[in-house]
């Protein structure tokens with residue numbers, strides 16, 4: 540897969556009142572690349588992803604998709620340009636079937652009903668969910684609901700997919716299915732992916748590159764294997780541990796100590 544474009548955020552700054560949450564952050568995700576975003580709690584990860592998705596407006600800086608500026612565009616316009624977003628909860632319509640929820644992803648970017656049904660069938664097949672197509676979303680176990688949320692995002696056939704903690708709440712048996720699905724999506728669509736993830740070992744398994752944010756700044760951008768050895772990353776996570784935050788997220792601190 541030849542990357543022929545990139546999703547970029549350049550010099551992004553954002554404050555909430557007196558709190559400076561992002562301070563001149565620059566990141567990029569190439570087509571076909573899976574980038575993980577790590578960082579202690581409160582580092583600014585969700586805010587950056589919300590800005591990329593058009594859910595928040597930056598105070599300064601620019602985002603662009605394959606060179607097209609995204610400034611001023613809301614989530615729907617960005618989706619039509621090829622930017623899909625998943626959230627920590629799957630946000631499925633509980634009374635619609637998995638197939639109908641998936642088709643909504645395609646309808647949302649302008650597909651006809653027939654096209655949307657065709658795309659949904661292909662996507663569900665690719666993610667191993669074809670046998671659930673007629674099941675009401677309300678009846679899905681958590682892991683399958685997450686996969687169905689990914690299916691809906693994939694049905695929009697995005698150029699870039701931005702995900703907020705896709706593995707949150709999954710058990711050890713569900714995580715491999717998610718990893719396989721992410722690789723499948725990348726291989727099928729050739730899309731770039733940016734995923735916020737606290738689980739360092741999962742980032743190492745799925746990501747080509749990792750960006751670490753701390754206190755609203757990029758403190759590392761490089762191969763996953765090097766991130767946890769970087770002194771700035773170790774210092775950021777130890778500061779987090781000192782506040783007692785990492786204790787709730789054992790993968791954080793295990794990862795940096797390895």
Ligand SMILES: Nc1ncnc2c1ncn2[C@@H]1O[C@H](COP(=O)(O)OP(=O)(O)OP(=O)(O)O)[C@@H](O)[C@H]1O
Nearest residue numbers: 555556558560578579580581582583584585586587
């Ligand atoms: N809408 C808002 N209004 C005020 N403060 C906010 C708002 N959104 C986020 N913040 C604050 O901005 C800081 C960064 O939050 P953000 O959610 O981006 O961090 P994060 O790295 O995603 O953290 P976590 O890993 O805990 O989800 C936090 O101190 C948070 O309380």
